[in-house]
Amino acid sequence: MINKRPNEDDTDLSGFLLFKKLTEEEMKRLNFEKSCSTFKKGTVIYREGSRLTGFFCVTRGILKIYKTGIDGKEQIIKFAKKGEIIAYRSLLSQELACTTAKVIEDAVLCHIPYQTLLYLIQNNWHFSHHMLQIVCRELREANDYITDIAQKSVRERLAEVLLLLRDNFDTDRQDMLQISLTREELANMVGTATESVIRLLSEFRADQLIELQGRKIKILNVQGLRKTANI
Amino acid sequence: MINKRPNEDDTDLSGFLLFKKLTEEEMKRLNFEKSCSTFKKGTVIYREGSRLTGFFCVTRGILKIYKTGIDGKEQIIKFAKKGEIIAYRSLLSQELACTTAKVIEDAVLCHIPYQTLLYLIQNNWHFSHHMLQIVCRELREANDYITDIAQKSVRERLAEVLLLLRDNFDTDRQDMLQISLTREELANMVGTATESVIRLLSEFRADQLIELQGRKIKILNVQGLRKTANI
DNA sequence: CGAACTGTTGAGAGGCTTCAAGCCTAGTGG
DNA sequence: CCACTAGGCTTGAAGCCTCTCAACAGTTCG
Numbered sequence: 259m260i261n262k263r264p265n266e267d268d269t270d271l272s273g274f275l276l277f278k279k280l281t282e283e284e285m286k287r288l289n290f291e292k293s294c295s296t297f298k299k300g301t302v303i304y305r306e307g308s309r310l311t312g313f314f315c316v317t318r319g320i321l322k323i324y325k326t327g328i329d330g331k332e333q334i335i336k337f338a339k340k341g342e343i344i345a346y347r348s349l350l351s352q353e354l355a356c357t358t359a360k361v362i363e364d365a366v367l368c369h370i371p372y373q374t375l376l377y378l379i380q381n382n383w384h385f386s387h388h389m390l391q392i393v394c395r396e397l398r399e400a401n402d403y404i405t406d407i408a409q410k411s412v413r414e415r416l417a418e419v420l421l422l423l424r425d426n427f428d429t430d431r432q433d434m435l436q437i438s439l440t441r442e443e444l445a446n447m448v449g450t451a452t453e454s455v456i457r458l459l460s461e462f463r464a465d466q467l468i469e470l471q472g473r474k475i476k477i478l479n480v481q482g483l484r485k486t487a488n489i
Numbered sequence: 490m491i492n493k494r495p496n497e498d499d500t501d502l503s504g505f506l507l508f509k510k511l512t513e514e515e516m517k518r519l520n521f522e523k524s525c526s527t528f529k530k531g532t533v534i535y536r537e538g539s540r541l542t543g544f545f546c547v548t549r550g551i552l553k554i555y556k557t558g559i560d561g562k563e564q565i566i567k568f569a570k571k572g573e574i575i576a577y578r579s580l581l582s583q584e585l586a587c588t589t590a591k592v593i594e595d596a597v598l599c600h601i602p603y604q605t606l607l608y609l610i611q612n613n614w615h616f617s618h619h620m621l622q623i624v625c626r627e628l629r630e631a632n633d634y635i636t637d638i639a640q641k642s643v644r645e646r647l648a649e650v651l652l653l654l655r656d657n658f659d660t661d662r663q664d665m666l667q668i669s670l671t672r673e674e675l676a677n678m679v680g681t682a683t684e685s686v687i688r689l690l691s692e693f694r695a696d697q698l699i700e701l702q703g704r705k706i707k708i709l710n711v712q713g714l715r716k717t718a719n720i
Numbered sequence: 721c722g723a724a725c726t727g728t729t730g731a732g733a734g735g736c737t738t739c740a741a742g743c744c745t746a747g748t749g750g
Numbered sequence: 751c752c753a754c755t756a757g758g759c760t761t762g763a764a765g766c767c768t769c770t771c772a773a774c775a776g777t778t779c780g
Contacts, residue, residue, distance in 0.1 A: 356633070395582050407638050673727095687728060
């Protein structure tokens with residue numbers, strides 16, 4: 259699970275906007291109390307229903323955050339990549355975790371204990387303010403997604419998800435999405451059956467909107483996808 | 490739009506958990522800078538895309554908070570009633586409003602200017618902490634709803650919505666829900682067509698789960714609804 | 721009292737899901 | 751390094767849930 263001491267670059271939190279306004283002393287304390295580790299693909303960082311002891315800063319890799327619904331079907335809520343924080347929601351509202359976090363690309367995470375979080379909230383209003391902004395943004399995204407999923411067809415949602423992936427993840431020089439998701443994972447983002455994703459991806463390819471090479475997807479026609487997504 | 494000076498009872502904010510830990514001076518400032526008004530059913534308090542000057546505390550009545558999706562179809566995100574606050578999300582993240590708020594039962598709202606909000610965040614960490622907890626709870630609810638709407642059938646979702654209404658709103662002595670929603674509004678909560686809601690409500694009635702009297706709904710069989718909702 | 725909105729019911733179409741069967745790939749162990 | 755196996759991927763067929771359209775009844779409010 260925990261594998262080895264990470265690269266020194268990957269333990270540096272000074273790049274996080276959230277910590278920008280910390281005093282030197284607060285930063286020192288943060289660095290003293292954090293603990294960073296590398297995690298291999300497939301590792302579950304925390305599980306739905308568990309009690310959390312702190313939140314995590316992602317300094318490398320990608321995680322999927324999902325809820326388990328009917329019949330164990332996963333609903334992917336979001337991905338977390340470098341620069342983002344996870345597990346803070348349940349921590350702040352003092353609830354059990356309502357999602358599971360699983361590594362989908364080898365990752366480095368820094369654990370920040372609850373006590374440290376409280377200390378920062380109590381001592382630095384800039385920190386609380388940044389935190390509020392982060393949660394509020396995420397809440398807007400969630401609300402947007404509710405509207406989409408409630409009103410759009412599966413076809414529209416899939417097109418939208420592809421555009422979302424393009425905006426949020428790296429592409430190689432040929433504009434090929436570097437993130438590697440199974441068809442099932444795509445289905446669990448869109449909220450549909452795996453077979454539907456497969457059929458629709460084929461149609462998108464036939465329509466020259468995308469190109470497929472195994473799990474790698476190349477976006478050929480952004481405008482066309484926008485139109486398909488009804489944005 | 491703004492009708493008259495509200496009852497004195499309805500301008501009292503001391504009952505709000507959010508303000509529990511304010512100092513006497515902060516409370517004085519809050520009371521000085523707030524402005525309370527009554528609003529009639531149908532009034533739009535703020536509209537999607539508008540810039541907000543503050544947030545509102547609901548001291549009476551009920552509002553629906555909704556987004557406008559495809560073809561102007563409303564997606565109801567939540568209701569706000571006495572003791573709840575609205576419009577704080579866009580304010581905190583410094584974005585334009587992403588929802589519209591409309592009064593569905595005559596309401597009294599107290600407007601708190603952005604400056605006051607900032608003042609409280611900067612001076613009282615208890616306030617920020619409470620605020621963080623409120624947003625985080627709402628985010629969990631949104632995530633739960635995403636999973637529901639993505640994985641459950643319309644029938645299951647409608648049963649769930651009825652239970653949610655029962656938990657959150659008053660009933661009279663005969664266990665009749667006092668909140669009055671149109672079929673269309675129910676549909677806009679569930680994310681379905683009005684006709685589907687009508688048909689399903691009829692089925693629920695036939696199954697002795699509920700009783701209907703115009704817009705008033707009486708919950709007869711909570712267990713049965715739970716089962717129907719697949720909870 | 722009429723207009724405009726809300727509620728109801730029916731019929732038909734179609735988008736998605738489910739089940740089933742076979743192919744392919746990716747990762748493992750010999 | 752290669753064979754093997756498990757899981758991922760693909761395609762087809764059948765059927766159902768839900769939406770849309772349409773017509774009409776009922777209600778509310780100016």
